[in-house]
Amino acid sequence: MTQSLTIRRPDDWHLHLRDGAMLEGILPETTRHFARAIIMPNLVPPVVTGAHAAAYRERILKAMPKGAAFTPLMTLYLTEDTDPEDLAQAAASGLISAVKLYPAGATTNSASGVRNFDRVRGVLEKMAEIGLPLCVHGEVTTADVDIFDREAVFIDTVLDPIRRATPGLRVVMEHITTKNGVDYASAGGEDLAATITTHHLVINRNHILVGGIKPHYYCLPVAKREEHRLALRAAATSGEGRFFLGTDSAPHVDDLKEHACGCAGCFTATNTMSVLAEVFEQEGALDRLEAFASLNGPAFYRMAPNDETITLTKGDPVAYPAKIYTGAGPVTVFDPGYPLHWRVD
Ligand code: NCD
Ligand code: ZN
Numbered sequence: 001m002t003q004s005l006t007i008r009r010p011d012d013w014h015l016h017l018r019d020g021a022m023l024e025g026i027l028p029e030t031t032r033h034f035a036r037a038i039i040m041p042n043l044v045p046p047v048v049t050g051a052h053a054a055a056y057r058e059r060i061l062k063a064m065p066k067g068a069a070f071t072p073l074m075t076l077y078l079t080e081d082t083d084p085e086d087l088a089q090a091a092a093s094g095l096i097s098a099v100k101l102y103p104a105g106a107t108t109n110s111a112s113g114v115r116n117f118d119r120v121r122g123v124l125e126k127m128a129e130i131g132l133p134l135c136v137h138g139e140v141t142t143a144d145v146d147i148f149d150r151e152a153v154f155i156d157t158v159l160d161p162i163r164r165a166t167p168g169l170r171v172v173m174e175h176i177t178t179k180n181g182v183d184y185a186s187a188g189g190e191d192l193a194a195t196i197t198t199h200h201l202v203i204n205r206n207h208i209l210v211g212g213i214k215p216h217y218y219c220l221p222v223a224k225r226e227e228h229r230l231a232l233r234a235a236a237t238s239g240e241g242r243f244f245l246g247t248d249s250a251p252h253v254d255d256l257k258e259h260a261c262g263c264a265g266c267f268t269a270t271n272t273m274s275v276l277a278e279v280f281e282q283e284g285a286l287d288r289l290e291a292f293a294s295l296n297g298p299a300f301y302r303m304a305p306n307d308e309t310i311t312l313t314k315g316d317p318v319a320y321p322a323k324i325y326t327g328a329g330p331v332t333v334f335d336p337g338y339p340l341h342w343r344v345d
Pocket of ligand 1: 016042107220248251264265266
């Protein structure tokens with residue numbers, strides 16, 4: 001019996017597209033399935049002004065494969081020098097859809113992020129006023145906090161105080177990796193949502209560290225214990241509006257992943273929809289895949305869901321490339337560790 005599933009075309013609410021030859025090489029992996037994506041601004045140098053975002057958007061559009069129908073939703077990288085008026089103007093013109101908060105030093109290219117949250121108070125108040133979402137990389141960065149605790153400590157010591165001090169601020173907790181993140185997002189009001197990546201539904205920290213170190217499973221926030229992975233799976237497959245897909249697909253060339261100081265990031269753009277279908281089927285929740293991948297995100301971002309649909313069909317294991325060969329070098333595609341049976345037609 002052929003099993004198939006037709007859903008609205010999905011969107012990716014957290015994506016790294018990079019620039020130059022890497023952008024050109026990996027963009028088709030996203031545009032093949034996704035209609036829109038929130039584009040991360042952590043380039044070198046970062047996308048900090050409306051003018052930077054406009055120029056980056058042009059470079060993305062120029063790199064689009066022929067015939068692709070894809071809309072990049074741009075973001076600004078919040079710094080302590082961000083000008084609330086520039087940001088408000090970029091939002092009003094429709095150029096940007098969100099602002100990204102990286103605590104300084106939290107992850108790849110985050111050195112210009114925020115150190116002193118008092119310095120961005122004016123910007124956050126402006127964002128609350130105009131309803132512009134703040135996408136948050138939720139990890140503290142101080143050396144005294146264990147890397148596996150950084151998300152939970154961030155929620156208590158940074159995120160919750162920011163939200164209390166800025167009523168009406170719309171926040172996306174990005175790539176949550178813990179039960180603490182699920183619980184905090186669940187308890188928040190309508191101004192709070194959380195994205196979940198594809199890979200955090202599949203791997204826990206054992207996948208990274210048992211039987212030899214696996215650099216292609218290393219990302220930030222780092223995968224946690226199994227109990228956290230299970231909490232993420234329950235949240236993603238719950239159908240609840242506050243949880244939606246942000247793949248955090250983050251390409252790095254193999255040389256830099258398989259390195260003495262390897263870069264953080266899993267590249268999942270190529271097979272995300274097949275992996276998600278497998279996960280949702282395992283959880284008996286195929287009927288909720290559309291909510292997670294195609295409906296909840298646009299609802300939070302106050303956009304219409306896509307009119308077009310995609311169809312996934314179950315059959316023999318799906319063949320997908322082990323690597324994408326870009327002009328910048330090869331990028332290894334995320335390997336869930338088991339065969340995938342759902343093909344996007
Ligand atoms: C991202 C990257 O490589 O830009 N890496 C990652 O592990 N997710 C940065 C980020 O989103 O933290
Ligand atoms: Zn990311």
